[in-house]
Amino acid sequence: MKKTEHIALVPQPARVEAGEGSYTCTLPPKVAERIDPSITGNEAYHLTVKPDGITISASSDTGIFHGRQTLRQLLMTGTEGSQCLLPCVEISDSPRFPWRGFMLDCSRHFYLPKFIKKMLDVCALHHLNVFHWHLSDDQGWRFPVDGYPKLIEVGSKRVNPHYPNTAEPKHWESGFYTEDDIRDIVAYAAERHILVIPEVDLPGHTSAALAAYPELGCTGGPYEVEIRYGVMDDILCAGNDAIFDFIEAVFSTLARLFPGPYVHIGGDEAPTTRWEACPKCRARMKALGLSLPRQLQHWLTARFAAMLAKHGKTAVCWDEVLEDSDKATADTALPKNITIMYWRSWLGAKPALQAVEQGLPLVMTPCNHGSYLNFSQTHDPGDAGSHPECSTLHDSYTIPLYYPGMTDEQKKLVRGGQGNLWGELINNDKNAEYLLFPRLCALAEVLWTEESLQNYDDFQKRLQTHLPRLDTLGVLYCRSVEE
Ligand SMILES: [Zn+2]
Structure with missing residues (x-):
């Protein structure tokens, strides 16, 4: 597992892996959201930022929502004016307590x-x-x-x-x-x-x-x-x-x-x-x-x-x-x-x-x-x-x-x-x-x-x-x- 200084999220996600390159776009970014029943946990989510796009997967709407909040944090840090520059990253996350x-x-x-x-x-x-x-x-x-x-x-x-x-x-x-x-x-x-x-x-x-x-x-x-x-x-x-x-x-x-x-x-x-x-x-x-x-x-x-x-x-x-x-x-x-x-x-x-x-x-x-x-x-x-x-x-x-x-x-x-x-x-x-x-x-x-x-x-x-x-x-x- 590789943590990266650049992904300064609160709370700390369970798994963060920095990818190569970055994703740039004019706001708002296009995000593909997918319901994936194989992801365990109602609040769990996967968030992937690649040079060609952003994906959030979860087994429920609640999980998708939490993925959006993490993306929101990344965008708040990586946005200047109407442009955003996000580091490529793969995050898998779920909560400790309900x-x-x-x-x-x-x-x-x-x-x-x-x-x-x-x-x-x-x-x-x-x-x-x-x-x-x-x-x-x-x-x-x-x-x-x-x-x-x-x-x-x-x-x-x-x-x-x-x-x-x-x-x-x-x-x-x-x-x-x-x-x-x-x-x-x-x-x-x-x-x-x-x-x-x-x-x-x-x-x-x-x-x-x-x-x-x-x-x-x-x-x-x-x-x-x-x-x-x-x-x-x-x-x-x-x-x-x-x-x-x-x-x-x-x-x-x-x-x-x-x-x-x-x-x-x-x-x-x-x-x-x-x-x-x-x-x-x-x-x-x-x-x-x-x-x-x-x-x-x-x-x-x-x-x-x-x-x-x-x-x-x-x-x-x-x-x-x-x-x-x-x-x-x-x-x-x-x-x-x-x-x-x-x-x-x-x-x-x-x-x-x-x-x-x-x-x-x-x-x-x-x-x-x-x-x-x-x-x-x-x-x-x-x-x-x-x-x-x-x-x-x-x-x-x-x-x-x-x-x-x-x-x-x-x-x-x-x-x-x-x-x-x-x-x-x-x-x-x-x-x-x-x-x-x-x-x-x-x-x-x-x-x-x-x-x-x-x-x-x-x-x-x-x-x-x-x-x-x-x-x-x-x-x-x-x-x-x-x-
Ligand atoms: Zn009394």
Whole structure:
């Protein structure tokens, strides 16, 4: 196998062989695309550039699309004006993991559809294939639900704590996606072979929903769309049957708007303080014979997953849903088909192991080791970042995807990983881009490229050719690379 310096692609393809000569043309180039059933893997592709033409082969349209993205990178580097000069090359490629995601927190920071589309396009260039759309949290509810108009009238708006007297809030503090916006974004993603997974965070992180419908909380409120950040005690009342009517309306809306197989139902950071003091929640615990308040969350998770299953959807949950899950009863046992998204510090990675021991699929997003892209990417206190911790480009390149001690069978349950951008302290789109890149390039590489071909020094060299592609797309990125 001969690698060539000239083919500076991100992510690194599995096989690259430089050919003789080059291909020149006036844009756009003519590309022969062929469906070849003998190519193994839905996303795999072959790309050949010869002096007399360009060919992309794959066994599916998705594979053809990935071949086009690699060609797009080559053209971005090899084009001057309307002329392009490409080195002859033969590339065979396929991904390491089927789940290569990025997450935008559109509750704390309401991104306009235009920005989301821009990011989807950049992610497609990097062969990422999952967009995790965080659509509800304490600080804002971002989509309409049939029969619950106050989610928009009340839950999608928050006051600006810095400018409380400003009549019109900044666009990133308040807003919602219309059904047409959502359909448009889902279609735009589908054209780029990106699966959209909506997240509605339950039963915690629900202040915006409670502000709209206070009867769904344990105390009855009043509640406000939060301007504080952190973990709030007020969550959905597990003893009130009305929450299931509400959630059924939410799920049926999501099922109608999102054709993909998954809905993320959160499950993180749900304190049981209110449940412990609430007569309805205590009565529920008694009726179910539960000894721990946390078991109420297991019961809710199991019910939510069953409700989703009726809509043909599978639940994705943050890893907290596994806490104390060894004390399951018939009513509280977690369904066997939920996917766990691990987010906590890599040093305390027990839930990651717990998930695979229970045979549950796992997606890795360890916060402090390369996945949480709202962390500063350098130790410079003057650098941008919305969290006091730092997670460097190298951390993203070395994101731990397997927990030490996992068996080969358990490793097969690891579906991939994600870069997550939480939005608490992001107040403009350029800030978001600066935090996403180039760390998302590093994540894209390790999620796509076979481990044996990963090499951080080589990645850094190729990045020097790759960053001008981000310039071409008008994407801001951090230039201070720190080990
Ligand atoms: Zn309650």
